[in-house]
Amino acid sequence: MKKLSVRRRHPLAALVVLLLALAATGGLYATLAPADEAQAEASAQSLAIEEGKKLYDVGCSSCHGSGGQGSSDGPSLTGVGAAAVDFQVGTGRMPLQQPGPQAEEKPVVYTQAEIDQLAAYVASLGPGPSVPNESAYDPSAGDAARGGELFRTNCSQCHNFTGQGGALTHGKEAPALDNVDPRYIYEAMVTGPASMPSFPNSTLPEEEKQDIIAWLHAVNTADSPSPGGLGLGGFGPVSEGLFAWTFGMGALIAVAVWIGARTAKARKS
């Protein structure tokens, strides 16, 4: 101790302290690196928001207003969250082309990177649901049986038993859910597009959303099993009745005509 106190006033002491301080800062820097990454991310984020705003101003502001406040041609986007943008633009609904009963699904016009930027910008306008992690909508992690019950309770009144789609009033419709990416199923539930109600986690917890996705995966994809044979569209008695009248009765009448013509006197010698 004495030595240290003696050399305290050594001309190089200041330098040593400086070195030590630098080392300590370096160590601190190393341990606190995430904070800095966050800072870097934050700047990337602000870059994305900036880019997103540019895209937004060109493609969306005419309807949704220059600051997302909405206009007579489109609703306000404040608080709809990144999930809504990812869903609306990723399924080709937005940008809207022509007014109709409901936004049409068109070919997607933005790259996923651009969609992320748009989403970042809209998310910056107000807090809202964010784009879910893949683990949240992985169908294989859900319980299809429970999902089926939840689907029949919450969704089938509009989308049909297995999500084959159903009509709403005045040309609106709840679309068929085959071939919808699980991510969009999840996002549709949290954001509630058009006349669909939204199902926030407070009413439909995350695991239950996953169960619903598992159910749809089990019964309504191109490779879900169809033990009974041709599915006839899954529309139930209407398509079955049509089939019975056309193919069923058609085949039987053809057989009847054939048998009716096969009379004993038909053999001409």
Place this chain on the structure above:
Amino acid sequence: MSTATKDPKTRGKAPAGEKIADWADGRVGLYSLAKANMRKIFPDHWSFLLGEICLYSFIILILTGVYLTMFFVPSMAEVEYHGSYVPMQGVMMTEAYASTLDISFDVRGGLLVRQIHHWAALIFVVGIMFHMMRVFFTGSFRKPREINWLFGWTLFILAVFTGLTGYSLPDDLLSGTGIRFMEGAILSMPVVGTYIQMFLFGGEFPGHDIIPRFFVIHVLLLPGIMLGLVAAHLILIIYHKHTHFAGPGRTNDNVVGMPFLPIYMAKAGGFFFLVFGVIAAIAATATINPVWVLGPYRPDQVSTNAQPDWYLGFSEGLVRMMPGWEWVIPGGYTLNFGLMIPLAVFPGVLVLIGLYPFFESWLTRDNREHHIAQRPRNAPTRTGLGVAWLVAYGVALVAGGNDVWAVNFNLSINAITWVCRIGFFVFPVVAFVITRRICLGLQRRDREKVLHGRETGVIKRLPHGEFVEVHEPLPREALYTLTAHDQDRPAELGPETDENGVRRKVSPLERLRVKISRGYFGEQAQIPKPTSEEYREITSGHGHH
């Protein structure tokens, strides 16, 4: 052990079959019974086989239904599902639904038999409708066959209700919604509705009784009655003999065709297997009522695209077309016209269909027996009415599926409903007018053909330059066929006064009858068929080409 044993048959001994036949004949008079009926004649025409399609699908329904009954559990007790269909694992459901899943996935051949049973049910009722149309449009319901028309009509109604009770048995979300609909329909009946509902369900909906009750009705009561009616229907056909279309040698007093045994029987047997084959092929390739994805019935759940099987689509459509009017009358009772009116129209229409033969015989006062099937064109008003009815029926069917059409053809469900509402009244009228005109046109063409012969397409130039088409006279058989029918005359009111100059009393009903009769058989409603005088005059060569 390869030594062939020769069996020395004594010549005098009758073969076993003959002995059994002899034995039976001695006790139940089989020979005379068979002799009387074996040579019954059945005419050949494909449309006469429509009834057989019904008969065979009914037999298929009984055979497959017996198989299903062995595995189906008609109980509404709750169980947790642990069968082999994964997406239903652990779901609470009634034993009825669970056993239907078991039939579909864990019983050998169960799914195929279920699908055969259900497809056969749809085709059974389609067949009945086609068969009824055949009988209606050919006037084969006329004396002496009115009673058999009623038997067939009852079978039609029972088939519809057997179907309703059948597709309700699995207790899935779709059929449960149907039962709920039925409950609503019953409740909409003024005064008696609530009592009937409580009686049928044994308490509040859904209760625990409805599936077991429907089961008994479905597998025992209705099929039993139907079996009896089918037998009665067939006995009457044999007794009346079959109708046939007019032709040379085919008159009102005979039937030309093949004897029941052996030819007809062989054909019928073959036809049975063909019908079975077609239905089995459909059932093996196309899903029907995939209850496993519909889920068990729970009163708090519902799905869009919830329709009854097609044979009740008519009533569904009527309800969907009807505006949802209701009145609350003093005392707090609700009159629900949105359900009451359609559900009064439904049986009302059925009654009209059942009574039609009696209406026509009242109209024509025709007491003769008719064994010749009419060609639809020769009864233009009846044919027009039939087509008008079919169009109204079709409109109601379309309305019953309005949501399915809306989704698949990107239409507005409201627009479809409005088109159906208006179309239900307008289209049948248009169809009636058009059909009657077509019939009259065909009658006119028949008349032309009889009087002037068939157009050959050969053009001849006459000496003075005129071009004419050569007409070739019809063969005598064709002439007969085209003129064999008789034409009803419109009824007359008779003289205003009787022989004493006193005004005759004519009942309003009689006046109505005369009016309708003019509409049916008056000048604007049929083309007089050529008489033999006209024919002779023209063919005697007065310069007609």
